[in-house]
Amino acid sequence: MTTTEDWLAAARIDPSVGALRPDYRALLIVAEGLVPGPSDAVSEELLAKAEATACDPEQHPHAAAWREAFQAFGAKPKRTRPSVDALLRRAPEGLPRIDRLTDIYNAVSVAHVVPLGGEDLDRYAGPLRLTRADGTEPFELMSGGEPVTEHPRAGEVVWRDDEGVTCRRWNWRQCVRTRLTTETTRAVFLLDALGPMDDTALREAGRALTDALCAAAPGAVTASRLLRAA
Incomplete structure (x- = not known):
């Protein structure tokens, strides 16, 4: 069985992404012993605080850098917004309440203006890598309540x-x-950073996430790795 350390060590960024944005970095944080469940008072407090302090994505340099990065590979950021840009635009009307773990990382994403996603490690097949698609890779989603496979x-x-x-x-x-x-x-x-967010700010966002996860699950154990595109 692959250990957490081995799995983190195998993660990589393809050089094609580095050529696109050499300033890109990814902070990967693995957390084990989490306490999942529906949204609750813990996640609600974090989301409410994030909503009250959310910035305007049009005025924040990191959000702007992500819109530029999307345009660089052909995405239209007004149609398919970077995750943090989309969340910040929803904050004035209220962030979504999804489940305990998702709410926690969304709150950290908004508070630190950093794209941040969370995924179930037990459902991974092999190592994680960031690359540019060839267009044949399967992407599984739900549409109209039915499973659908698309391709990037x-x-x-x-x-x-x-x-x-x-x-x-x-x-x-x-x-x-x-x-x-x-x-x-x-x-x-996964915490995504471009030039306007330096390593110190990225690690601060990572600490905020691990602190929140461990406060919600006192027995949780975390490990991390910082990946660089260049």
Whole structure:
């Protein structure tokens, strides 16, 4: 069985992504012993605080850098927004309440203006890697209550494992196979940074996430790795 350390060590960023954005970094955080479940008072407090302090994405340099990155590989950021941009635009009317773990990472994403996703580590097949799609990779989602398989566009930046795409357009939409559920106890969280967010700020966001996860699950254990595109 692959250990957490081995799995983190095998994660990688393809050089094609580094050529697109050499300033890109990914902070991967694996958390084990989590306490999942529906939204509760813990996650509600974090979301309410994030809503009250949310910035305007049009005025924040990190959000702007992500819109530029999406345009660079052919995405239209007004149609398929970077995840943090989309969340910040929803904050004035209220952030979504999804489940305990998702609410926690969404609150950290908004508070630190960083794209942040979480996925069930037990549902991964092989190592995680960020690459540019060739257009044949399967991407599983639900449409109209039915499972559907789509494919990314060639050249699109995607996270993937051995079975297919786990997140399309860098941090736009996750697949159903690896998404967090109310039964997830082992997860990997991905924090995406570009030039305007330096390593210190990225690590601060990572600490905020691990602190929140461990406060919600005192027995949780975490490990992390910082990946660089260049």
